Amino acid sequence: MxxxxxxxxxxxxxxxxxxxxNPSALLLLGMLTAIAILLSMSRPGPKPQMTCWVVYExxxxxxxxxKQRAVGNARIHVVPMTEVKSLSDxxxxxxxxxxxxxxGQVSNLPVPPEPDSAGQVENLPHEYKISVRxxxxxxxxxVLAPFLQWFWPATAEHFGSTAPFxxxxxxxxxxxxxxxxxxxxxxxxxxxxxxxxxxTILLIIVLFVTCCHLQVSFTSQDRERGTLTALxxxxxxxxxxxxxxxxxxxxxxxxVCAAIVGILLPTAFVHPTLWVTLALASIGLVSVGTVMAxxxxxxxxxxxxxxxxxxxxxxxxxxxxxFSAFGSIKDASFESHSLPLLFLSLKQNVPLEKAPGxxxxxxxxxxxxxxxxxxxxxxxxx
Numbered sequence: 529m530x531x532x533x534x535x536x537x538x539x540x541x542x543x544x545x546x547x548x549x550n551p552s553a554l555l556l557l558g559m560l561t562a563i564a565i566l567l568s569m570s571r572p573g574p575k576p577q578m579t580c581w582v583v584y585e586x587x588x589x590x591x592x593x594x595k596q597r598a599v600g601n602a603r604i605h606v607v608p609m610t611e612v613k614s615l616s617d618x619x620x621x622x623x624x625x626x627x628x629x630x631x632g633q634v635s636n637l638p639v640p641p642e643p644d645s646a647g648q649v650e651n652l653p654h655e656y657k658i659s660v661r662x663x664x665x666x667x668x669x670x671v672l673a674p675f676l677q678w679f680w681p682a683t684a685e686h687f688g689s690t691a692p693f694x695x696x697x698x699x700x701x702x703x704x705x706x707x708x709x710x711x712x713x714x715x716x717x718x719x720x721x722x723x724x725x726x727x728t729i730l731l732i733i734v735l736f737v738t739c740c741h742l743q744v745s746f747t748s749q750d751r752e753r754g755t756l757t758a759l760x761x762x763x764x765x766x767x768x769x770x771x772x773x774x775x776x777x778x779x780x781x782x783x784v785c786a787a788i789v790g791i792l793l794p795t796a797f798v799h800p801t802l803w804v805t806l807a808l809a810s811i812g813l814v815s816v817g818t819v820m821a822x823x824x825x826x827x828x829x830x831x832x833x834x835x836x837x838x839x840x841x842x843x844x845x846x847x848x849x850x851f852s853a854f855g856s857i858k859d860a861s862f863e864s865h866s867l868p869l870l871f872l873s874l875k876q877n878v879p880l881e882k883a884p885g886x887x888x889x890x891x892x893x894x895x896x897x898x899x900x901x902x903x904x905x906x907x908x909x910x
Contacts, residue, residue: 531768539764539772546746547780553742557784560734564791567726578665580675581621582606584630590686591630597682604678621700624665626672628679632658662697669697724874727792731785731806731870732863738781739810741834743773743817748830751821766905774814781810793874801883802873808886809866812893815900822903862896865889 547553580603584591591606598604609629612619621627664672750756759769785806789796796802816837824830841863847854858864865885872878880886 543776564788579625581627627663629661660693663700728871739813740817744830744834747821748827801878805869812862815896818900862892
Protein backbone atom coordinates (compact mmCIF):
# COMPACT_ATOMS: atom_id res chain seq x y z
CA MET A 529 0.00 0.00 0.00
CA UNK A 530 1.35 3.42 -0.95
CA UNK A 531 1.75 5.68 2.13
CA UNK A 532 -0.83 8.46 2.21
CA UNK A 533 0.59 11.96 2.86
CA UNK A 534 -2.37 13.02 5.03
CA UNK A 535 -2.09 9.94 7.24
CA UNK A 536 1.65 10.45 7.55
CA UNK A 537 1.09 14.07 8.58
CA UNK A 538 -1.38 12.98 11.29
CA UNK A 539 0.99 10.36 12.68
CA UNK A 540 4.00 12.72 12.58
CA UNK A 541 1.96 15.35 14.40
CA UNK A 542 1.17 12.77 17.07
CA UNK A 543 4.87 12.09 17.57
CA UNK A 544 5.58 15.83 17.81
CA UNK A 545 2.94 16.27 20.52
CA UNK A 546 4.50 13.42 22.47
CA UNK A 547 7.88 15.14 22.25
CA UNK A 548 6.42 18.35 23.70
CA UNK A 549 5.27 16.31 26.68
CA ASN A 550 8.82 15.01 27.18
CA PRO A 551 10.72 18.06 28.55
CA SER A 552 13.77 16.02 29.55
CA ALA A 553 14.46 15.11 25.90
CA LEU A 554 14.06 18.71 24.80
CA LEU A 555 16.32 19.84 27.64
CA LEU A 556 19.01 17.35 26.63
CA LEU A 557 18.94 18.48 23.00
CA GLY A 558 19.05 22.10 24.13
CA MET A 559 22.05 21.37 26.35
CA LEU A 560 23.94 19.74 23.46
CA THR A 561 23.26 22.78 21.30
CA ALA A 562 24.34 25.06 24.16
CA ILE A 563 27.60 23.11 24.43
CA ALA A 564 28.26 23.80 20.76
CA ILE A 565 27.58 27.50 21.32
CA LEU A 566 29.96 27.63 24.30
CA LEU A 567 32.66 25.85 22.32
CA SER A 568 32.29 28.29 19.45
CA MET A 569 32.57 31.18 21.90
CA SER A 570 35.79 29.73 23.33
CA ARG A 571 37.28 29.48 19.86
CA PRO A 572 40.65 31.27 20.02
CA GLY A 573 41.14 34.31 17.83
CA PRO A 574 44.03 34.78 15.45
CA LYS A 575 47.16 33.27 16.95
CA PRO A 576 49.36 36.06 18.36
CA GLN A 577 52.94 36.47 17.26
CA MET A 578 55.39 34.23 19.04
CA THR A 579 57.15 35.74 22.05
CA CYS A 580 60.59 34.73 23.23
CA TRP A 581 61.35 34.59 26.94
CA VAL A 582 65.02 35.10 27.79
CA VAL A 583 65.39 34.01 31.40
CA TYR A 584 68.56 34.05 33.51
CA GLU A 585 69.58 32.80 36.94
CA UNK A 586 71.91 35.67 37.83
CA UNK A 587 72.04 39.29 36.71
CA UNK A 588 75.29 40.39 35.07
CA UNK A 589 76.56 42.96 32.57
CA UNK A 590 75.73 40.45 29.86
CA UNK A 591 72.07 40.16 30.91
CA UNK A 592 71.89 43.96 31.20
CA UNK A 593 73.16 44.24 27.63
CA UNK A 594 70.48 41.76 26.51
CA LYS A 595 67.84 43.89 28.23
CA GLN A 596 69.09 46.98 26.44
CA ARG A 597 69.04 45.25 23.08
CA ALA A 598 65.46 44.04 23.77
CA VAL A 599 64.14 47.56 24.45
CA GLY A 600 61.45 48.41 21.92
CA ASN A 601 60.99 44.77 20.85
CA ALA A 602 57.64 43.64 22.28
CA ARG A 603 58.30 40.03 21.25
CA ILE A 604 61.35 39.59 23.51
CA HIS A 605 61.21 39.59 27.31
CA VAL A 606 64.46 39.39 29.29
CA VAL A 607 63.55 38.50 32.88
CA PRO A 608 65.03 36.60 35.83
CA MET A 609 63.90 33.02 36.31
CA THR A 610 62.07 33.96 39.49
CA GLU A 611 59.50 35.83 37.38
CA VAL A 612 58.58 32.70 35.41
CA LYS A 613 56.32 30.12 37.00
CA SER A 614 58.17 26.86 37.63
CA LEU A 615 57.14 23.33 38.46
CA SER A 616 59.95 21.12 39.73
CA ASP A 617 62.93 22.00 37.51
CA UNK A 618 60.82 23.11 34.55
CA UNK A 619 59.53 26.54 33.70
CA UNK A 620 56.03 26.94 32.29
CA UNK A 621 55.82 29.37 29.39
CA UNK A 622 52.64 30.61 27.68
CA UNK A 623 51.40 28.36 24.86
CA UNK A 624 53.08 28.90 21.48
CA UNK A 625 56.00 30.91 22.98
CA UNK A 626 59.69 29.97 22.86
CA UNK A 627 62.44 30.52 25.41
CA UNK A 628 66.18 31.00 25.84
CA UNK A 629 67.30 29.85 29.29
CA UNK A 630 70.64 31.01 30.66
CA UNK A 631 71.44 28.54 33.40
CA GLY A 632 74.57 29.13 35.48
CA GLN A 633 76.46 31.72 37.52
CA VAL A 634 77.39 34.25 34.87
CA SER A 635 79.64 36.25 37.22
CA ASN A 636 81.92 33.24 37.75
CA LEU A 637 82.63 32.78 34.06
CA PRO A 638 86.26 33.17 33.12
CA VAL A 639 87.15 35.47 30.26
CA PRO A 640 87.10 33.25 27.16
CA PRO A 641 90.38 33.10 25.28
CA GLU A 642 90.70 34.81 21.94
CA PRO A 643 91.70 32.83 18.85
CA ASP A 644 95.42 32.43 18.27
CA SER A 645 97.24 33.30 15.05
CA ALA A 646 96.05 30.04 13.49
CA GLY A 647 92.45 30.83 14.36
CA GLN A 648 92.27 28.10 17.01
CA VAL A 649 90.54 28.69 20.35
CA GLU A 650 91.38 26.81 23.47
CA ASN A 651 88.31 24.99 24.72
CA LEU A 652 87.15 25.74 28.24
CA PRO A 653 86.34 22.84 30.59
CA HIS A 654 82.65 22.06 30.63
CA GLU A 655 82.24 23.02 34.28
CA TYR A 656 83.27 26.59 33.43
CA LYS A 657 80.63 26.97 30.74
CA ILE A 658 77.17 28.41 31.10
CA SER A 659 74.27 26.31 29.87
CA VAL A 660 72.16 27.98 27.17
CA ARG A 661 68.95 26.18 26.34
CA UNK A 662 66.97 27.06 23.23
CA UNK A 663 63.40 25.84 23.70
CA UNK A 664 60.79 25.90 20.95
CA UNK A 665 57.08 24.92 20.82
CA UNK A 666 55.87 22.20 18.50
CA UNK A 667 58.22 20.26 16.24
CA UNK A 668 59.91 22.96 14.16
CA UNK A 669 63.10 24.47 15.67
CA UNK A 670 63.22 27.01 12.81
CA VAL A 671 60.72 29.18 14.70
CA LEU A 672 63.70 30.27 16.83
CA ALA A 673 65.49 31.84 13.86
CA PRO A 674 64.30 35.48 14.34
CA PHE A 675 65.29 35.41 18.00
CA LEU A 676 68.68 33.77 17.36
CA GLN A 677 69.42 36.59 14.91
CA TRP A 678 68.91 38.96 17.83
CA PHE A 679 70.60 36.85 20.53
CA TRP A 680 73.92 35.95 18.89
CA PRO A 681 74.99 39.50 17.83
CA ALA A 682 74.24 40.81 21.33
CA THR A 683 76.20 37.93 22.86
CA ALA A 684 79.16 38.44 20.51
CA GLU A 685 79.20 42.12 21.46
CA HIS A 686 79.80 41.15 25.07
CA PHE A 687 81.95 38.01 24.84
CA GLY A 688 83.78 38.64 21.60
CA SER A 689 84.26 36.01 18.94
CA THR A 690 83.99 33.11 21.41
CA ALA A 691 81.40 32.46 24.08
CA PRO A 692 81.74 29.93 26.93
CA PHE A 693 78.44 28.22 26.26
CA UNK A 694 77.13 24.67 26.38
CA UNK A 695 74.22 24.96 23.93
CA UNK A 696 71.23 22.62 23.66
CA UNK A 697 68.12 22.93 21.49
CA UNK A 698 64.97 21.00 22.34
CA UNK A 699 61.17 21.28 22.15
CA UNK A 700 59.20 22.61 25.08
CA UNK A 701 57.64 19.58 26.76
CA UNK A 702 55.77 19.02 29.95
CA UNK A 703 57.11 15.69 31.10
CA UNK A 704 55.84 15.93 34.65
CA UNK A 705 52.15 15.51 35.42
CA UNK A 706 52.05 18.89 37.14
CA UNK A 707 53.59 20.59 34.10
CA UNK A 708 51.03 19.00 31.81
CA UNK A 709 48.17 20.17 34.03
CA UNK A 710 49.55 23.69 34.10
CA UNK A 711 49.72 23.84 30.32
CA UNK A 712 46.18 22.50 30.14
CA UNK A 713 45.02 25.36 32.35
CA UNK A 714 46.66 27.86 30.00
CA UNK A 715 45.01 26.36 26.90
CA UNK A 716 41.48 26.85 25.64
CA UNK A 717 39.15 23.90 25.08
CA UNK A 718 39.36 24.21 21.31
CA UNK A 719 43.17 24.02 21.50
CA UNK A 720 42.97 20.69 23.32
CA UNK A 721 40.32 19.15 21.04
CA UNK A 722 39.90 19.97 17.40
CA UNK A 723 36.55 21.42 16.35
CA UNK A 724 36.06 18.52 13.95
CA UNK A 725 36.45 15.98 16.77
CA UNK A 726 34.12 17.90 19.10
CA UNK A 727 31.52 18.27 16.34
CA THR A 728 31.73 14.54 15.53
CA ILE A 729 31.14 13.60 19.18
CA LEU A 730 28.18 15.97 19.50
CA LEU A 731 26.61 14.76 16.24
CA ILE A 732 26.86 11.12 17.31
CA ILE A 733 25.27 11.90 20.69
CA VAL A 734 22.45 13.85 19.03
CA LEU A 735 21.75 11.06 16.55
CA PHE A 736 21.73 8.44 19.29
CA VAL A 737 19.35 10.44 21.48
CA THR A 738 16.91 11.48 18.75
CA CYS A 739 17.02 8.48 16.45
CA CYS A 740 17.60 5.59 18.84
CA HIS A 741 16.82 6.43 22.47
CA LEU A 742 13.66 8.48 21.80
CA GLN A 743 12.50 5.98 19.19
CA VAL A 744 12.90 3.17 21.71
CA SER A 745 11.13 5.17 24.42
CA PHE A 746 8.14 6.22 22.31
CA THR A 747 7.61 2.85 20.62
CA SER A 748 7.98 0.77 23.78
CA GLN A 749 5.66 3.17 25.61
CA ASP A 750 3.01 2.58 22.94
CA ARG A 751 3.47 -1.17 23.25
CA GLU A 752 3.30 -1.12 27.06
CA ARG A 753 0.13 0.99 27.09
CA GLY A 754 -1.52 -0.91 24.26
CA THR A 755 -1.56 2.16 22.01
CA LEU A 756 0.01 0.25 19.14
CA THR A 757 -2.83 -2.22 19.21
CA ALA A 758 -5.27 0.67 19.08
CA LEU A 759 -3.38 2.17 16.14
CA UNK A 760 -3.60 -1.17 14.36
CA UNK A 761 -7.39 -0.82 14.40
CA UNK A 762 -7.23 2.58 12.70
CA UNK A 763 -6.99 3.07 8.92
CA UNK A 764 -3.22 3.60 9.31
CA UNK A 765 -1.14 0.81 7.82
CA UNK A 766 2.02 -0.69 9.32
CA UNK A 767 4.09 0.94 6.61
CA UNK A 768 2.64 4.35 7.45
CA UNK A 769 3.29 3.86 11.17
CA UNK A 770 6.89 2.88 10.57
CA UNK A 771 7.51 5.56 7.98
CA UNK A 772 6.01 8.32 10.15
CA UNK A 773 8.29 7.37 13.04
CA UNK A 774 11.31 7.29 10.76
CA UNK A 775 10.48 10.69 9.26
CA UNK A 776 9.85 12.35 12.62
CA UNK A 777 12.98 11.10 14.38
CA UNK A 778 15.19 11.66 11.35
CA UNK A 779 13.90 15.21 10.92
CA UNK A 780 14.44 15.94 14.62
CA UNK A 781 17.99 14.58 14.55
CA UNK A 782 18.92 16.36 11.33
CA UNK A 783 17.58 19.68 12.61
CA VAL A 784 19.73 19.59 15.75
CA CYS A 785 22.75 18.32 13.78
CA ALA A 786 22.37 21.15 11.27
CA ALA A 787 22.32 23.65 14.14
CA ILE A 788 25.52 22.18 15.64
CA VAL A 789 27.34 22.12 12.31
CA GLY A 790 26.25 25.70 11.63
CA ILE A 791 27.57 26.81 15.04
CA LEU A 792 30.90 24.99 15.03
CA LEU A 793 31.82 24.44 11.37
CA PRO A 794 29.56 26.41 9.01
CA THR A 795 31.89 25.75 6.09
CA ALA A 796 30.95 22.04 6.27
CA PHE A 797 27.40 22.82 5.11
CA VAL A 798 28.55 22.45 1.49
CA HIS A 799 30.09 19.00 2.06
CA PRO A 800 27.65 16.45 0.56
CA THR A 801 29.46 13.49 2.13
CA LEU A 802 28.67 14.89 5.58
CA TRP A 803 24.92 14.90 4.97
CA VAL A 804 24.89 11.51 3.25
CA THR A 805 26.79 10.04 6.21
CA LEU A 806 24.45 11.72 8.69
CA ALA A 807 21.44 10.38 6.79
CA LEU A 808 22.75 6.81 6.72
CA ALA A 809 23.89 6.86 10.37
CA SER A 810 20.55 8.24 11.56
CA ILE A 811 18.55 5.69 9.54
CA GLY A 812 20.70 2.94 11.01
CA LEU A 813 20.10 4.18 14.57
CA VAL A 814 16.33 4.45 14.02
CA SER A 815 16.38 0.86 12.76
CA VAL A 816 18.37 -0.27 15.80
CA GLY A 817 15.87 1.50 18.05
CA THR A 818 12.95 -0.17 16.27
CA VAL A 819 14.50 -3.60 16.78
CA MET A 820 15.08 -2.91 20.48
CA ALA A 821 11.56 -1.60 21.03
CA UNK A 822 10.11 -4.63 19.24
CA UNK A 823 12.04 -7.12 21.36
CA UNK A 824 11.74 -5.46 24.80
CA UNK A 825 8.40 -5.95 26.55
CA UNK A 826 8.49 -2.86 28.80
CA UNK A 827 9.61 0.73 28.38
CA UNK A 828 12.20 0.49 31.15
CA UNK A 829 13.72 -2.65 29.64
CA UNK A 830 13.89 -0.98 26.23
CA UNK A 831 15.60 2.09 27.72
CA UNK A 832 18.21 -0.04 29.47
CA UNK A 833 18.74 -2.00 26.26
CA UNK A 834 19.47 1.19 24.29
CA UNK A 835 22.01 2.35 26.87
CA UNK A 836 23.62 -1.10 26.87
CA UNK A 837 23.91 -0.88 23.10
CA UNK A 838 25.83 2.37 23.40
CA UNK A 839 28.11 1.04 26.15
CA UNK A 840 28.67 -2.24 24.32
CA UNK A 841 29.72 -0.34 21.22
CA UNK A 842 32.22 1.73 23.20
CA UNK A 843 33.71 -1.40 24.77
CA UNK A 844 34.03 -3.13 21.39
CA UNK A 845 35.72 -0.07 19.88
CA UNK A 846 38.23 -0.03 22.75
CA UNK A 847 38.93 -3.77 22.65
CA UNK A 848 39.46 -3.57 18.89
CA UNK A 849 42.47 -1.32 19.53
CA UNK A 850 43.97 -3.95 21.84
CA PHE A 851 42.94 -7.28 20.29
CA SER A 852 42.66 -7.91 16.57
CA ALA A 853 39.90 -10.48 17.13
CA PHE A 854 37.47 -7.70 18.06
CA GLY A 855 38.30 -5.80 14.89
CA SER A 856 35.94 -7.91 12.78
CA ILE A 857 33.12 -7.30 15.27
CA LYS A 858 33.75 -3.57 15.12
CA ASP A 859 33.81 -3.60 11.32
CA ALA A 860 30.39 -5.26 11.30
CA SER A 861 28.84 -2.19 12.95
CA PHE A 862 27.83 0.80 10.87
CA GLU A 863 29.24 3.11 13.56
CA SER A 864 32.77 1.99 12.68
CA HIS A 865 32.25 3.47 9.21
CA SER A 866 30.11 6.49 10.09
CA LEU A 867 32.42 7.90 12.79
CA PRO A 868 35.55 8.32 10.63
CA LEU A 869 33.41 9.50 7.72
CA LEU A 870 31.79 12.19 9.84
CA PHE A 871 35.15 13.40 11.10
CA LEU A 872 36.69 13.37 7.63
CA SER A 873 33.76 15.12 5.97
CA LEU A 874 33.73 17.80 8.66
CA LYS A 875 37.42 18.40 8.07
CA GLN A 876 37.37 18.55 4.27
CA ASN A 877 35.06 18.27 1.29
CA VAL A 878 35.41 14.63 0.25
CA PRO A 879 33.73 13.64 -3.05
CA LEU A 880 31.09 10.97 -2.57
CA GLU A 881 32.82 8.58 -4.96
CA LYS A 882 36.03 8.84 -2.92
CA ALA A 883 34.48 8.62 0.57
CA PRO A 884 36.12 5.59 2.26
CA GLY A 885 33.67 3.00 3.56
CA UNK A 886 30.52 4.77 2.34
CA UNK A 887 29.34 1.73 0.36
CA UNK A 888 29.87 -0.55 3.38
CA UNK A 889 27.97 1.90 5.56
CA UNK A 890 25.04 1.94 3.13
CA UNK A 891 24.98 -1.88 2.99
CA UNK A 892 24.98 -2.27 6.78
CA UNK A 893 22.29 0.37 7.24
CA UNK A 894 20.15 -1.27 4.56
CA UNK A 895 20.45 -4.61 6.35
CA UNK A 896 19.39 -3.06 9.67
CA UNK A 897 16.44 -1.27 8.02
CA UNK A 898 15.09 -4.44 6.40
CA UNK A 899 15.56 -6.41 9.63
CA UNK A 900 13.85 -3.69 11.70
CA UNK A 901 10.85 -3.59 9.37
CA UNK A 902 10.43 -7.37 9.45
CA UNK A 903 10.86 -7.65 13.25
CA UNK A 904 8.40 -4.81 13.88
CA UNK A 905 5.78 -6.42 11.68
CA UNK A 906 6.28 -9.75 13.47
CA UNK A 907 6.66 -8.70 17.12
CA UNK A 908 6.06 -4.95 17.34
CA UNK A 909 2.36 -5.34 18.08
CA UNK A 910 2.69 -7.91 20.88
